[in-house]
Amino acid sequence: MAGRSSSAHPSQRRYPPELKQRAVRMVQEAIAQSGDSYGVITRVARQLGIGSESLRGWVRQAEIDDGQRPGTTSQDAGRIAELEREVRELRRANEILKAASAFFASHLDPRPPR
Numbered sequence: 001m002a003g004r005s006s007s008a009h010p011s012q013r014r015y016p017p018e019l020k021q022r023a024v025r026m027v028q029e030a031i032a033q034s035g036d037s038y039g040v041i042t043r044v045a046r047q048l049g050i051g052s053e054s055l056r057g058w059v060r061q062a063e064i065d066d067g068q069r070p071g072t073t074s075q076d077a078g079r080i081a082e083l084e085r086e087v088r089e090l091r092r093a094n095e096i097l098k099a100a101s102a103f104f105a106s107h108l109d110p111r112p113p114r
Contacts, residue, residue: 019048022048023044023048023050023058024055024058024059024062027059028059028062030044041055041056061074
């Protein structure tokens with residue numbers, strides 16, 4: 001992969017939580033002041049130097065977290081991800097235990113193999 005820079009693609013970089021919160025707050029305040037949401041996200045995104053689609057997603061998630069829009073809240077999404085990790089780990093442990101049990105059962109069985 002010669003010629004590639006070490007920095008991440010602009011759409012993949014992480015923004016600090018403070019910037020996300022500030023940007024969402026700015027959008028919400030601008031909409032509350034003007035009463036119109038048309039173009040607000042794009043304007044705020046340009047002002048802060050962030051992607052408008054990133055900001056649109058943050059605003060949407062904030063609305064879900066605040067109960068203004070249906071969807072999975074950030075807290076629920078985190079809990080789901082945690083449970084999925086736990087399920088993967090338990091399944092892996094279960095496969096290891098099944099293999100160990102089969103191994104020991106075959107070596108402890110007094111009957112000769114057929």
